[in-house]
Amino acid sequence: MRMKHLNTYTAVLCSMGVTGFLYGLFQFDKFYTFIFAISLFVILILEILPVRLPSGDKYVSGSVGFLFLLVDGGFAYSAIASVIASYAYFAKGLRSWKVPLTPFLSTAGMYIGGLLSSLLIWEVTNSFPIILSVVLVAWTFEIVNIVLLEFIHKFVFGAKKIFTKIEEQLKETFIPVLISAIVIPKWYNPDGYIEFLYDMLYTLFFFLLIIFFSQQFFRQLEARKLTSKAFTNVLESRIALEKSGHGNRVGIICEILLDEWRYPKRKKQDLIQCAIVHDIGKSLLPSYIFRKRGALTISEEKEYNTHSEIGVELLTAIFPKNKITESILYHHEKWDGSGFPKGLKGEEIPLEARIIAICNELDHLFVKYNDNETVMELLEEKAGTLLDPKLVGVLTIETITNVREELSDLLEIPVYEKQEQEKNVKGQKVAKLSVHYEAKSHIGESLVITWENGVYYQADVLPFRVNLLDELVSMVKMRQSKISETIQEGGFYWEVHGYPMNTDKIFLFVHDMSSMIAYRERLETKILESYENVIHTLSDGKISFYAEKEKIEQSLGQLQDQMKITTTADIPKSRAFLDVYLKESNLELQPMKILLAVSEATTNLLKHATGGEIFIYRTIEKLQILISDKGSGIPLHEIPKTILVSGYSTKKSLGKGFQLMKGLSNGVHVHTSSKGTCILLDFLYKTEEESGKEKTIS
């Protein structure tokens, strides 16, 4: 999809550019050559070295030069200078003397348009005090340029919405207008050539200083902002897909609400950054803590409670301004004093932490509830216990509605459909991406996306929301170097590499890595299989570990009965349940051993998972008791220790569970995975010979 460079609009601009240039040449008067030359020199330097603005845009300060020429020498000189300056800009950007004609001339045309408008204003105001008329002239120039540029976005790059950043852009005209107001009157009507040269070079020197510092400062600021955002996204995708984007949303909520609370503007940015990364400490916790269903082990609980402290340490490294990073440390404190880490109460908790607590809570409510009234109610319920009642009191239902609107794009998790093979404009086959939500085997594919001046090309074939690439793009654009990122969505996993072509064009290579991730999972399965052998051997064949649940399920006989286990009271109940069965079934078995072994397994279930079920099966030779849960399983690295080592426990217990089960039964079969754990205990019926033998437990 090539952009349509030459269309009616650009044709008009180009002709303006050409006409202006020719007119200028025609009107050129030799006596002005010196001033023109020096001005052009300064303009070219400023054109090549832009000033970086907070919005991420660049301010090309060369326009100060043309405006000077406009008011001092006349339209002709400014016209020539602006055309030459446009050429220099493109030549520098593309690093070649060959410059695409249409963009270049359109830009020149834009400048000419601006200059003509400014000329009009100058004619009207040149009797005013010089500073005032310069301000008006400069402002007109900037505004006309903004308008013409927005139309270029629309007619050339096919932007659907223009003037979206208009407020910010208007605010930013302040800088060029200010610079013009300071500089142009100084240069205007010089007393002599030497004075003029001196003034020009002096000002140029200051310009260069500002440019240098702005580049450094904003580069740092951007880098930090983007690092923390990227960081937050990575760590959030480790936590849980449903939660991803939480950090960014809390940041946005914070930004809006800070106005409601009239928080001092100069501290605003820092607090917003902290809001975005408030859970950063969690990135240092093993990710399985967040996926765990069931109680955390003691060490896991301790680690979870320290994540706010870890977070502060991490952040102090990224943002060395201590006061606000403390707000992260205390964001889990509660207004009524029952929070952690220090149990601070009321206004003891720093204001920033109280703010983040509210924004955090609000995001959770937005994700769960669609109704704004409900959100408001629930938020108010928490005022006084969890949240600061004064801060909550300032918020109204209108505020909530407003915030939700701002978040509306980010709150949806997309579902995408099948994509078909497509041909691009050149007739070449674009890489096919058939992405089906249920697809399990998906051979990794690659595609190339071009980003140019804010628009993505080939975006309609993309399997994920294209704005996920925005941050990578701005980093690449700013650093002008290759940067890679990973994107996770809906169970798929992509690697994206961005290559800068020039300041306004970036190539993005997207590779589907989902199959590699699947490979990692298969590796896990291989590890589990190796455990099968180890455990079997080391337990003298009494304990068998299975990587696949099916193997246990296949060995089951006839189901006799079953019971659910959810609370501790169910443990003795399950024994009674089993006891009744044993008595009624009249099997030759020692009830005590069975009840004890089962008690171990069921207690285990309650300690590590949220609940499960116990099943009684029978075969011809044995009784089988199956205890299974839907917890998050025994972590991979804990499996051997948990099963084999006597006295090892991840909770406060004797750690003898498996040993006991092994000793009391005729066989223990274990399977565990992230979907749950199941333990099968075998009890062989005694034969008549064995009845006579002693009952000691082996």
Add this chain to the structure above:
Amino acid sequence: MDLVVTQEKYDLTTIIKIKGILDISTTSLIDPHLKELDDNVEKLVFDFSELEFIDSTGIGSIINAIHLSQEKGFKIKFINVSEETDQIFDILGLYQILKAVQGEVV
């Protein structure tokens, strides 16, 4: 009640009798009794005559008592231990712990 714990005090000896089942659902009932022990107790006796069931979690609470005995300096004795209970104590190494702490199994 699945577990009834009674305490009788004689001079420097306290007898705690355990009636019923001692598992994860009932072990918490023993703790208050351990807290109530006088500081000058010299001997703590556990009477298991009416113990119906005990598993490793239940034994965990007995071990708590053993730790307490080490802290406060009294001896622990088990009486009326049934054969089954005796086997379980043995497997779980309760006697070994007792021996390690007070040097004898009384």
